[in-house]
Amino acid sequence: MKSLRFISAQALVSNVQLARKSLSSVAHNLFPLLFKASYLLEQGEVIHDLVENWPLADFNIGKLLGTTVDYQEDISSRACCVCLESCLAGLRDYVLNCSLPYSKRLKVVDLTGIKDVEVQLCKCKKTLGRWARTELLSKLCFELLVEMQRLQFNPCIFDIAIDILIDLFVTERSYELVVQALLMRCHCPLKIRCVAFRADSLTLRKLFYIIKLTDPSSLRKLEVVHNIRLEMEHLEVLFNNIHFPLLTSLTLPARAFNVQRFAAEDEPILATIGEKMSQMTQLTELSLAFSTLTGKIRKLLSPLKTPLKLLDVSNCALNHADMAYLANSLHSNHLEVLDLSGHNVADLYPSTFFKLLSHCSHTLKSLILEECNIQDIHVNMLILGLIPCRKLQEFKFLGNPLSSRALKCLFNVFSDLPKLKYIEFPVPRDCYPNNVSYPIDDADLSKFDHQKYESVSEELNNILLHANREDIKASTPLFGGYDAAIQETGNELGAYLLKSFKDTLENFNKALQEMN
Secondary structure (H helix, E strand, O other): OEOHHHHHHHHHHOOHHHHHHHHHHOOHHHHHHHHHHHHHHOOHHHHHHHHHOOOOOEEEHHHHHOOOOOEOOOOOOOOEHHHHHHHHHHHHHHHHOOOOOOOOOOOEEEOOOOOOOOOOOOOOOOEOOHHHHHHHHHHHHHHHHHHHHHOOOOHHHHOOOEEEEEEEEEOOOOHHHHHHHHHOOOOOOEEEEEEEEEEEOOOHHHHHHHHHHOOHHHOOEEEEEOOOOOOHHHHHHHHHHOOOOOOOEEEOOOOOOEHHHOOOOHHHHHHHHHHHHHOOOOOOEEEOOOOEOOOOHHHHHOOOOOOOOEEEOOOOOOOHHHHHHHHHOHHHHOOOEEEOOOOOHHHHOHHHHHHHHHHOOOOOOEEEOOOOOOOHHHHHHHHHHHOOOOOOOEEEOOOOOOOHHHHHHHHHHHOOOOOOOEEEOOOOHHHOOOOOOOOOOHHHOOOOOHHHHHHHHHHHHHHHHHOOOOOOEEEOOOOOOOOHHHHHHHHHHHHHHHHHHHHHHHHHHHHHHHHO
């Protein structure tokens, strides 16, 4: 609900010319109100002028767009291109504007509060994602330095120092530009302060170099993903040379660890990595998806002194010893997010898996068990494991061979979980041909009886409706959920994969020719 003040603010900013003329006479404490009203109406020119004339010491976009007294709706998930481009351009002009009637107080700009979501409610329908925000801010910093060189020395510009807190996302395409911006940080009034760093499609040399430039001593989150060939020995070099004392979240790319090719000399490397991670005393989130860690999870995680709240070991080929360690470790009583996808949890180690589930039942908010070969015969056990998870908000179990009947049993239990808001459930096995085998290939995923699926899906949603649980959203995203980063850089990712495949073929042909 909008307050009278907010309605008045919207009325003012909807008249662009009047709003721009009136800013000089607006009370400073009304700037945040006018900013949210302008953002909601996508008034780019007004947003630019508000930021250019910002009279306060801080500018936190997450708080400005979040729930406020005058308008409770949180609109921080609107990564609107028009609004964010205007906002950043206004920030550049704030530095260059020497005609402000009051002294410049702005010291900190926090851009980390923008949430990248699948459905954008802004009218322009064009988003400025994390990668694009990184690129645009880097360009603006560079343009600002060029403009400052053109101007005569003016203390009102050269004495300004504003910390810009941002989550950087860098790929090969944006690497040079971001490196330039980071290298010139000491000379630029807008000083990029990296809170979270995500890298994709970079060589190891470039990765190590840019991580050093981000000021890793203040980095909170590090994501090294997809097309970066970071393996265990490279990770040891990284941790030996760069320290991350404030790191809370670490994501490593697929195959960062592969015990299948372990030699005796690799054991100390794994121990060193565990020891280095133990020095990250604030680390509570660890994602190791698609690394082969059979029998080695204890060696990697036992040195950690801080309990993990998020653990992603999907498709890590864990064995019974690994699961037993997890069930009895200090982490088990603190886990809020757990991803065990790709493991046959109900058949290979049912007792240890359910022990783990029992230990984290008081804290668990998100559980992901995709392609775990959970069948109808396991449903009763799964229900017994889920019932104590009273804080569970999200449950994803795509790719499991469950019948319509089994899904109905589960949905009856879901309606009793008070915090549950989101479910991803598989297409029922009886909707596929009898000869289909699990896990189902991508080519066969969509070859099911769609009419029957729609009928079953309606029945499942009716179970929730009859239990007065309209707040639970249930869906079947066949090819996985929405990933904002993949969505934004998918073309570059695909091109990089094709190039890597081509290089591999050329090397293979060269090796064959040398053999002949």
